[in-house]
Amino acid sequence: MILRFSGQGQGPGCLVVQSCRKGGATAQCTNDSEAGMKLLEDLTENANQVQQKVLEEILTQNVHTQYLRGFLHGCTDKELFKKKVPIVNYEDMKPYIERIANGEPSEIISAQPITELLTSSGTSGGQPKMMPSTAEDLERKTFFYNILVPVMNEYVDGLDQGKGMYLLFIKPEISTPAGLMARPVLTSYYKSNNFRNRPFNRFNVYTSPDETILCPDSKQSMYCQLLCGLVQRDEVLRVGAVFASAFLRAIKFLEDYWIELCSNIRTGHVSDWITDPGSRNAVSLILRRPNSDLANLIELECSGKSWEGIIKKLWPRTKYIEVIVTGSMAQYIQTLEFYSGGIPLVSTMYASSECYFGINLKPLSKPSDVSYTLLPNMAFFEFLPLEKNHDRMTYEVQCNGISDPTCRENEDDRLESEAVDLANVKVGHLYELVVTTFTGLYRYRVGDILMVTGFHNNAPQFRFVQRRNVVLSIDTDKTNEEDLLNAVAQAKLIIEPHGFLLTEYTSYADTSSMPGHYVLFWELKMRGSNDLPEVELEVVTMEKCCSTIEESLDSVYRRCRKKDKSIGPLEIRLVKHGTFDALMDYCVSQGSSVNQYKTPRCIKSEEAIQILNSRVVGRFFSKKDPSWEPFKIGAK
Known part of the structure; x- marks a missing residue:
């Protein structure tokens, strides 16, 4: 079978399912749980046939694009495609995408019009990657979100009897020289009619009004969404954000603002600093009147000695926390479990700017077992x-x-x-x-x-x-080994005139507090000596090293640091002479080869981090935010 996306009166997420065998086409809407699960069974049962049909459709539709014509010369044979079309990375596709961004026709790579460019958190040359997208692709994403509904209904009862407190945010966007919008994939979806006009069913009802999600000021957006979630606490059956890091950032925000939030609930008025008109009006409709009882209850829970289990205390009907906790987000599992009060962590989907890939068919499985x-x-x-x-x-x-x-x-x-x-x-x-x-x-x-x-x-x-x-990631940032190497190389230029040499370094993402931050372990020596430099005399120099590294990292990191405040100041920890020898001894004892051992540029082993931390003799932080402005696409 092959699935075609229909925009004709069936609502977002509804599909036309066309059999490869003889027969007509029938409409199925994924808002129907039984039909949705049947559709999933059909897709997975016929996975190979669907894949072959998908490739056939892609080739038939796009074989005359400039890109494919250069390899296939108008032929749509699938085996020839695999033989002649090369496997590529972003640098190979970047020139074609930039040409479209600068005004050349979509037919360079796509028979369908490219309607926008989706900026990836992965970077190229310090700038976000840009992925092409079409109007049909938005329908495909809507189907993907809607198919999650029947899966969750299979495992959790009564989700139609309440609301979801999902903390969702938009990110900066720009217009390319051709007039296309370039923006993150989730910003694209939240601003689309597919999201704003989503079918009205209880599963799609959120405590956050759309106006607060679309608020461009992230601080006002966070405050308003938390306020709405607290006011509607008795209706909340599930909570979450896209990434675990974003949800924990919301908890930290709540720690900082719960007194003011309680005051708003007690008086029935939104704080004056909430100036975004749409957010202010939408929240006022939910706040409506003073509620001292609710304010007192929230105050009692938040003023306790520990915030362990605070999610369950504030939103007692919550059945699960929906956040991505796989990949780099796994580092937040322990902290989430501390705040959750035993509520299951659910990671529902696997997606990227390039494409939405797959879903978790066993959503209540432990994070370590998620497939x-x-x-x-x-x-x-x-x-x-x-x-x-x-x-x-x-x-x-x-x-x-x-x-x-x-x-x-x-x-x-x-x-x-x-x-x-x-x-x-x-x-x-x-x-x-x-x-x-x-x-x-x-x-x-x-x-x-x-x-x-x-x-x-x-x-x-x-x-x-x-x-x-x-090697390093805290939020949507993705720092690779080469980026880290280049940034450290710039910082080395600062210490070398002072007679210091950097002999070894490694790093890790410290998420023990919010927001998390990058930590670099440096082992230094003085030129002509093995003694550690007098670190007390070099505070300003080391702080400058921290800032220089941050300035040398890519725009996504710098945005997270400066605008989103989702990453804390970078830290350098100086370690005493011989520390990296001890690290090598440990790794060799765990099975690494002495002959092939290379100092790892990122450490995730708790034991290895403990070895490094036990030898720290100085700690230094960046004292200023790095520079950042939305990326630009210049005309050629």
Whole structure:
């Protein structure tokens, strides 16, 4: 079967399901749980057939684009596509996308008009990547969100009897020289008619009015959404945000503002500093009148000795917390569990700016057991096998925070290996995800490493292992090893005139407090001596090093630091001489090879971090926010 997206009177998320066999087309709406689960069963049962039909449709539609014509010369044969069209990364596609951004026709890569560019949190040359999107792709995303409803209804009863307190936010956007909007994928969705005119059912009812979600001031948006969630606490059945980091940021915000929020509830008036007209009016309609009883209750809970279990205390009917807790967000699980009061953590979906990929068909599974089933109608999926020892790579991910060197080296050898189709992956094996989309990406390396954990019907299920090359991440930032190396190189220029040499460094993402921040461990020596420098005399210099590193990182990091305040000031911890020898001894004792050992540029092992922290002799923080402004696309 193949799924076509219908815009004709059936509402967002409704589909026309067309059988590959003889027969007509029937409409199915994913707001119907029974029909939605039947649709999922059909998709996963016929995963290979759906995939082949998807590729056929993409090729038929786009074979005459400038990009594909250069390889296929008008032929739509699927095997020729796999043989002739190369597997590419963003740098290969960037010139085509920039040409469209600057006014050339969409037909360069897509037969359908490119209606906007979606900015990815991954970066290229310090700027967010831009992914093409079409009007039909918005319908595809709407289907994806709607298909989550029947899955949750299968596992959690009574979700139609209350509301969701989801904390959702928009990000900065710009207009390209061609007049296309360039913005994050979630900002695109929240501003679309598909979101604002979503079918009215209880599952789609949120405590946050749309005006507060679309408020451009993130502080006002956060305050108003929390205020609305507290006022409607008795109706809240589920809470969440997109990422675990964003939800914990909201909890920290609540810690800072609960007294003022209680005052608003007690008086029935919104604080004067809430000046966004739409937000102020929408919140006033919900606040309506003074409520001293509710204010007193919230005050009692928030003024307690500990905030352990505060989510359950403030929103007692909550059945689950919906946040992404896989990948880099796994570092927040322990903190979430502290605040949750035993409420399950649910990670429902796996998606990116390039494409929406898959859903979690067992949403109540433990975060460490979460697997995603890739929906075969979303794109054509291929997988580059990682043939090396899987246990070894798993160890390297846990200990060093980066994959085995084979995941970064020998790229040409990996690309020469035959990419595997969705139906032919093997349980227990690791793969890098490659997608061909309806929107103009062909055999594109997403950069995600996945492990196959099993099958649902004939559709494989995957556990997200890591982003290729990413070593540090707190929020939507993704800092790779090369970016970190270049930033540290700039900071070294500051200490070298003072007679200091940086002999070794590593890093980790410290999320023990909110917001989290980058920590770099530096081992220094004085030129001609093994003694540690007198760090007390170099505070200003070291603080300048911290700021220089931040200025050298990409625009997504700097936005999170300066505008979103979702990342705290970068920290350098100086360690005493011999610390990195001790780190090597530890890694070798855990199975690393002495001959092949390289100092890991990111550490995730708690034991390794403890070794480093036990030898710290000085701590320094960046004293100013890095510069940031929305990225620009210049005309060629």
